[in-house]
Amino acid sequence: MRMIQISPRIYAGETIYSIASRIVLNDVASSVSQSMLNVFDSKNIQLNSILPSYLNQLSSLTLRTVDYLIDNHTLFEYYSAFSPDRIKKQARDFFKKGDSSATFKALGLLANRIADVEIHKYCPVCALEQEFLFGEAFWLLDHQLPLSLACIKHECMLEAKAKARKQLIFPDVDRAAVRCTTPLLFKIAELNSYLVNGYSFDPVRLNQVYAVRLINRGFATTKAVKHIKWRNEMRVYFSSLMNNEQVRKLLESSSEHGFPANIFYHDDSSHHPIKHVLIISFLFDHFGDFIVAYSQGESLLASKVKPATPQANIDTERHSKTLKLLKSGMSLRDVIRHANVSAATVRIVASKHGIALHENSRKVSNSMRRAILVQLMIGKSTQMLAEAFKLSIGDIEQTLIGQTLIKTLRQRIRFYNHRRAARQAVISALYTLVRPSISKLRKTVDKEYMWLYRHDRRWLNDFKNTYFDKQVRE
Numbered sequence: 001m002r003m004i005q006i007s008p009r010i011y012a013g014e015t016i017y018s019i020a021s022r023i024v025l026n027d028v029a030s031s032v033s034q035s036m037l038n039v040f041d042s043k044n045i046q047l048n049s050i051l052p053s054y055l056n057q058l059s060s061l062t063l064r065t066v067d068y069l070i071d072n073h074t075l076f077e078y079y080s081a082f083s084p085d086r087i088k089k090q091a092r093d094f095f096k097k098g099d100s101s102a103t104f105k106a107l108g109l110l111a112n113r114i115a116d117v118e119i120h121k122y123c124p125v126c127a128l129e130q131e132f133l134f135g136e137a138f139w140l141l142d143h144q145l146p147l148s149l150a151c152i153k154h155e156c157m158l159e160a161k162a163k164a165r166k167q168l169i170f171p172d173v174d175r176a177a178v179r180c181t182t183p184l185l186f187k188i189a190e191l192n193s194y195l196v197n198g199y200s201f202d203p204v205r206l207n208q209v210y211a212v213r214l215i216n217r218g219f220a221t222t223k224a225v226k227h228i229k230w231r232n233e234m235r236v237y238f239s240s241l242m243n244n245e246q247v248r249k250l251l252e253s254s255s256e257h258g259f260p261a262n263i264f265y266h267d268d269s270s271h272h273p274i275k276h277v278l279i280i281s282f283l284f285d286h287f288g289d290f291i292v293a294y295s296q297g298e299s300l301l302a303s304k305v306k307p308a309t310p311q312a313n314i315d316t317e318r319h320s321k322t323l324k325l326l327k328s329g330m331s332l333r334d335v336i337r338h339a340n341v342s343a344a345t346v347r348i349v350a351s352k353h354g355i356a357l358h359e360n361s362r363k364v365s366n367s368m369r370r371a372i373l374v375q376l377m378i379g380k381s382t383q384m385l386a387e388a389f390k391l392s393i394g395d396i397e398q399t400l401i402g403q404t405l406i407k408t409l410r411q412r413i414r415f416y417n418h419r420r421a422a423r424q425a426v427i428s429a430l431y432t433l434v435r436p437s438i439s440k441l442r443k444t445v446d447k448e449y450m451w452l453y454r455h456d457r458r459w460l461n462d463f464k465n466t467y468f469d470k471q472v473r474e
């Protein structure tokens with residue numbers, strides 16, 4: 001007899017803690033301790049550890065491999081992004097065995113003395129969306145990254161909740177979002193979210209890339225790093241982050257860490273990734289700028305260059321240009337183009353100075369706009385709405401600007417519609433075939449089959465197992 005196992009739900013981008021605490025919560029027992037005992041055979045597991053030791057248990061509970069869990073639901077890639085491959089592999093082996101402290105040690109994180117903050121972070125808007133879409137809010141990996149203080153999707157500040165040992169904690173869904181008005185916070189959050197996706201940097205090459213930038217920007221000569229000058233400018237640049245304990249400790253003048261210059265000192269231990277994140281966001285305009293420099297290499301500028309503009313001034317100049325263009329009444333799209341800034345930056349500058357953005361076409365009145373949004377929310381196509389409201393498709397799309405919730409909703413609706421149609425096509429094809437086989441089925445509805453294979457594989461496999469197994473047995 002075949003046992004049907006129902007594996008617990010896992011959401012894209014959620015943390016291990018989030019998955020584990022939901023499983024414990026869903027186990028009906030008299031107390032959290034008792035549920036812990038039922039689920040993990042121990043009530044002393046620390047669920048909220050950064051590099052958790054219970055991946056093997058979680059793997060058998062969720063029917064996902066340990067590697068899958070590591071790659072998709074932990075910050076391992078972030079913490080090891082700047083470690084040499086050899087160390088990265090060693091650390092992963094320890095991690096897979098459930099030895100958290102050996103993992104930390106291998107990555108040099110114990111030696112760094114940069115305490116990790118004992119909080120879980122969440123975006124109030126993300127939490128609300130999750131509650132709306134899935135009926136429950138969960139913790140996202142992206143938001144747990146050190147120094148990530150804003151949600152890049154919703155351009156608002158993250159909220160924090162203290163970690164607790166014997167209590168299960170989930171994001172609140174009744175918090176009002178506070179708009180993030182500091183572009184630097186987005187820059188860092190964005191950079192972080194790239195790092196968690198499995199980049200790997202060779203330390204020697206990385207140091208060369210840093211060195212060339214430092215020389216070109218006047219923070220080093222070909223012989224030595226101008227440590228004090230560099231650190232002072234970083235202090236100015238990161239002034240909005242100086243109330244963060246980790247940043248303050250690294251950059252204060254009495255700092256025993258010797259940061260930032262000590263990034264060049266080689267011992268076998270790696271540096272904490274936040275050191276690299278600070279240096280990269282200071283020296284480079286954005287992640288792309290850094291990646292191009294890293295992969296293609298940069299050359300030293302000719303010796304007689306004018307003194308480099310401090311990074312903080314470069315940003316300030318861009319922002320004042322943005323402000324000037326906004327005041328002239330230019331539309332969001334044009335400001336982005338002329339000032340060479342992101343949409344998020346324009347919105348931040350606008351809201352900081354109380355300027356209303358010209359995002360919507362004047363043709364669309366407020367009441368019409370609301371009517372359009374309602375139709376968009378239930379998944380009506382932009383083309384259909386354009387015809388109904390006698391507008392252009394562009395006008396309809398304009399109303400969607402900034403409506404992240406509706407956009408996500410529409411994506412989901414499209415996805416579900418697509419999925420329903422594809423499943424339906426496969427099921428109907430089955431009944432039209434004389435002697436159905438998987439290969440015949442594939443041939444008949446190739447497009448839908450491939451779509452399901454890519455986006456709905458579990459259903460497809462279940463379908464094949466239930467139907468074709470039965471055929472064989474009969």
Ligand SMILES: [Zn+2]
Pocket residue numbers: 123124125126127151152153154155
């Ligand atoms: Zn969010």
